[in-house]
Amino acid sequence: MAKLNDTTGIMSRSAQRRQREKEQRFNAVLTAAETLFASKGYHQTSIEEIADLAEVSTGTVYFYFKNKEDLLMKLMQEIGFVLRKWLGDELEKTDSTLEGLSNVGVAFLQDFCVNYTEKITIFFRESVGQSREVEEQRRDLFVRLTSDIKDVVVTISNRLGRSFISGSSPEVIAVCIVGIYERIACHYLLWRGDSMEIMDVAGETASFMRGGVEHLFAPNGK
Amino acid sequence: MAKLNDTTGIMSRSAQRRQREKEQRFNAVLTAAETLFASKGYHQTSIEEIADLAEVSTGTVYFYFKNKEDLLMKLMQEIGFVLRKWLGDELEKTDSTLEGLSNVGVAFLQDFCVNYTEKITIFFRESVGQSREVEEQRRDLFVRLTSDIKDVVVTISNRLGRSFISGSSPEVIAVCIVGIYERIACHYLLWRGDSMEIMDVAGETASFMRGGVEHLFAPNGK
Amino acid sequence: MAKLNDTTGIMSRSAQRRQREKEQRFNAVLTAAETLFASKGYHQTSIEEIADLAEVSTGTVYFYFKNKEDLLMKLMQEIGFVLRKWLGDELEKTDSTLEGLSNVGVAFLQDFCVNYTEKITIFFRESVGQSREVEEQRRDLFVRLTSDIKDVVVTISNRLGRSFISGSSPEVIAVCIVGIYERIACHYLLWRGDSMEIMDVAGETASFMRGGVEHLFAPNGK
Amino acid sequence: MAKLNDTTGIMSRSAQRRQREKEQRFNAVLTAAETLFASKGYHQTSIEEIADLAEVSTGTVYFYFKNKEDLLMKLMQEIGFVLRKWLGDELEKTDSTLEGLSNVGVAFLQDFCVNYTEKITIFFRESVGQSREVEEQRRDLFVRLTSDIKDVVVTISNRLGRSFISGSSPEVIAVCIVGIYERIACHYLLWRGDSMEIMDVAGETASFMRGGVEHLFAPNGK
DNA sequence: CATGAATGAGTCTTCATTCAT
DNA sequence: CATGAATGAAGACTCATTCAT
Numbered sequence: 001m002a003k004l005n006d007t008t009g010i011m012s013r014s015a016q017r018r019q020r021e022k023e024q025r026f027n028a029v030l031t032a033a034e035t036l037f038a039s040k041g042y043h044q045t046s047i048e049e050i051a052d053l054a055e056v057s058t059g060t061v062y063f064y065f066k067n068k069e070d071l072l073m074k075l076m077q078e079i080g081f082v083l084r085k086w087l088g089d090e091l092e093k094t095d096s097t098l099e100g101l102s103n104v105g106v107a108f109l110q111d112f113c114v115n116y117t118e119k120i121t122i123f124f125r126e127s128v129g130q131s132r133e134v135e136e137q138r139r140d141l142f143v144r145l146t147s148d149i150k151d152v153v154v155t156i157s158n159r160l161g162r163s164f165i166s167g168s169s170p171e172v173i174a175v176c177i178v179g180i181y182e183r184i185a186c187h188y189l190l191w192r193g194d195s196m197e198i199m200d201v202a203g204e205t206a207s208f209m210r211g212g213v214e215h216l217f218a219p220n221g222k
Numbered sequence: 223m224a225k226l227n228d229t230t231g232i233m234s235r236s237a238q239r240r241q242r243e244k245e246q247r248f249n250a251v252l253t254a255a256e257t258l259f260a261s262k263g264y265h266q267t268s269i270e271e272i273a274d275l276a277e278v279s280t281g282t283v284y285f286y287f288k289n290k291e292d293l294l295m296k297l298m299q300e301i302g303f304v305l306r307k308w309l310g311d312e313l314e315k316t317d318s319t320l321e322g323l324s325n326v327g328v329a330f331l332q333d334f335c336v337n338y339t340e341k342i343t344i345f346f347r348e349s350v351g352q353s354r355e356v357e358e359q360r361r362d363l364f365v366r367l368t369s370d371i372k373d374v375v376v377t378i379s380n381r382l383g384r385s386f387i388s389g390s391s392p393e394v395i396a397v398c399i400v401g402i403y404e405r406i407a408c409h410y411l412l413w414r415g416d417s418m419e420i421m422d423v424a425g426e427t428a429s430f431m432r433g434g435v436e437h438l439f440a441p442n443g444k
Numbered sequence: 445m446a447k448l449n450d451t452t453g454i455m456s457r458s459a460q461r462r463q464r465e466k467e468q469r470f471n472a473v474l475t476a477a478e479t480l481f482a483s484k485g486y487h488q489t490s491i492e493e494i495a496d497l498a499e500v501s502t503g504t505v506y507f508y509f510k511n512k513e514d515l516l517m518k519l520m521q522e523i524g525f526v527l528r529k530w531l532g533d534e535l536e537k538t539d540s541t542l543e544g545l546s547n548v549g550v551a552f553l554q555d556f557c558v559n560y561t562e563k564i565t566i567f568f569r570e571s572v573g574q575s576r577e578v579e580e581q582r583r584d585l586f587v588r589l590t591s592d593i594k595d596v597v598v599t600i601s602n603r604l605g606r607s608f609i610s611g612s613s614p615e616v617i618a619v620c621i622v623g624i625y626e627r628i629a630c631h632y633l634l635w636r637g638d639s640m641e642i643m644d645v646a647g648e649t650a651s652f653m654r655g656g657v658e659h660l661f662a663p664n665g666k
Numbered sequence: 667m668a669k670l671n672d673t674t675g676i677m678s679r680s681a682q683r684r685q686r687e688k689e690q691r692f693n694a695v696l697t698a699a700e701t702l703f704a705s706k707g708y709h710q711t712s713i714e715e716i717a718d719l720a721e722v723s724t725g726t727v728y729f730y731f732k733n734k735e736d737l738l739m740k741l742m743q744e745i746g747f748v749l750r751k752w753l754g755d756e757l758e759k760t761d762s763t764l765e766g767l768s769n770v771g772v773a774f775l776q777d778f779c780v781n782y783t784e785k786i787t788i789f790f791r792e793s794v795g796q797s798r799e800v801e802e803q804r805r806d807l808f809v810r811l812t813s814d815i816k817d818v819v820v821t822i823s824n825r826l827g828r829s830f831i832s833g834s835s836p837e838v839i840a841v842c843i844v845g846i847y848e849r850i851a852c853h854y855l856l857w858r859g860d861s862m863e864i865m866d867v868a869g870e871t872a873s874f875m876r877g878g879v880e881h882l883f884a885p886n887g888k
Numbered sequence: 889c890a891t892g893a894a895t896g897a898g899t900c901t902t903c904a905t906t907c908a909t
Numbered sequence: 910c911a912t913g914a915a916t917g918a919a920g921a922c923t924c925a926t927t928c929a930t
Binding site: 046047048058059062067068 | 907
């Protein structure tokens, strides 16, 4: 996962072990924070609780993270990394068709959200309305995701030989898609806590998305 | 706006005035909280700051509101009231057509969000990830809005003599619509802070929405 | 009971009524305070609660009493008055014999404490450890009661033609007696809350007291 | 005195020192609280004052004690421990005679009260009429002391081959004794603040007590 | 006189952060 | 490096008291 100091030089065995232990500690703290932030909320979680769960001291937390906010920032980075990695992989599997995009949407709800509920919770709930820095990073991640999706949408349109009704369409589409999946996930997974239901609605959600995208294609030719 | 004690009995003039002043104070505090929560954030705002801005003492704040959380709850109530009132009025103006729904979407971004940016900010950002009670109320409001929209969608489909691909479609549609408008508002208004841009994208957003809705109509078979 | 302004002059009927109402209000507040102080404790009782129970406003409380402490002071005065009145009456009934003193002791536990539990609670518990003024008044009442008892003890000894082993004996005896009855009341009534038990031990307590007094008589030498 | 964590395992020297310092801090805070509670009163003493006197920060007070009430509770524990330890030691010195009991009574006033005036003040004054928990602990201590004394009284009677006029006599006697010494201490030491006088009355108090006890012995008849 | 809304000083309490060992 | 005790600024909240009506 995350690397702390990528001092990829020659190292003695013991130095390697120490290096490994450091990374383990770093990840232990990060994981503990993820668990607690998701279940109790960012403000309701104290550094001491995180340290306890990670089986380290509070001081150690501050060795790896500048402060509580930094912990959340690093967590967001990790979440962003995992999410975009997943999205990239999924998108690659597709053949740049609307069908493929639909499949990714279904997979997002049925696979990603179900398996990474904590990450989703932090991204969609706990990181909201915190400090300016966190908000900025949150926005960045959203922008990047939007951009990823926009690119796919553009690719799809090219492949189909279609254009959009305006230059801003791809972005609007991407933002809409992100909004749809955010709220569907919140509504059916975080609030209703029902991973059955989300399976059911995944298909319809994808249909809705597809309909939206198609509706912004410019009238087809001639 | 908000009424405190609607003791609409016989009252002396002076009693009426005092009653009025009480309501004014209540609203002054609520408005101050709205302003500060929206600009600085809920946690970054202290009761003292709210009191100062409302030109009352901290004690007065606690006379009208049980505690800080209660202030946020009452604020959410007010926001919910205004938002649903606005939505209800707008929806009524439409003739239960997709065209009408699109217009409401446009108006939401171009009118409501621009004129009530603070309310939008609190609803979409500052009320997120707070205590269980606040989260519950937030969810309630979302559910109610979703329900409002679902009803319209059903009405439209009836009027068109069309049905949906599944029984859950109207709800999925409503959730998607809410998600779209939430994120579009956040993206273009709260983050970019550009009320020009939101004017531009309002139309395309409405188109996307319309496409999504239509795509969940069952094939219009004979 | 307590008089507020003893303006015993000529008064119009309405003035008399108003006077009466004032006294009623004064007593209502005092009684409410007594009830609440005894049941919830002095510090746990707010002026507002007292006002509510007395069915007046907080402002009215402050019209009759300088402040919260004054309320406790006046309450102590009332308690002191009732207690010393009762004691005086009871002692008068006796014929200045040890037997008579014993009877008073029994009556104190069986009658007074049972009928005036709230007053006892405030005197023995709630008035303890408050401000300097209250503590002083408490001490004064104790001193007065001690003095009352000392006088009786001296009278009894005179009547018996006996003297004490030292000049300070009567006072020591009185203080001991007060201590005995205070703790017996606390132990069996306030803590065990059992008014049955206190009936049982009243006799033995009186015996103990009697034995103590007699033991401080100087040897009945020629 | 008080031990915090009696981890009597193997410890490095420095760990031992740190452990010792922790206990010292704990005791410093406890002692500061004792001093201030006794002199200014529980409610009139703020945590900040205690921290100042103990030369620590307010945070440190909360590191060792859950809250202000806990501080009082722990103080009461300590007082109870010291008092019962002293009483146990003194009673052991006696040969279970009334004479011995009298001596303990004298020593209580002349030694204990004079040397531990603050503890006495808190036990007899400042811990009264606080929260339910504190009152409960206070009662517990009283009950325990009463029980200790009851046991001695029973032992004495056995040794003398005498019985009491009723089964409840030993307890009544014990409660009376506790009451006597409580009030004598308050009257002469806390109120008059005269440690001379208490020396004088100690003997007579003991005589009174002795007379009381003897008077509850059943007639020594054949 | 009675009312009850307004006041604001006073406290407890939390907890992120630091740093000596 | 890890530890965890110590720090202290910050803030929520209470409630006795006042005073305009």
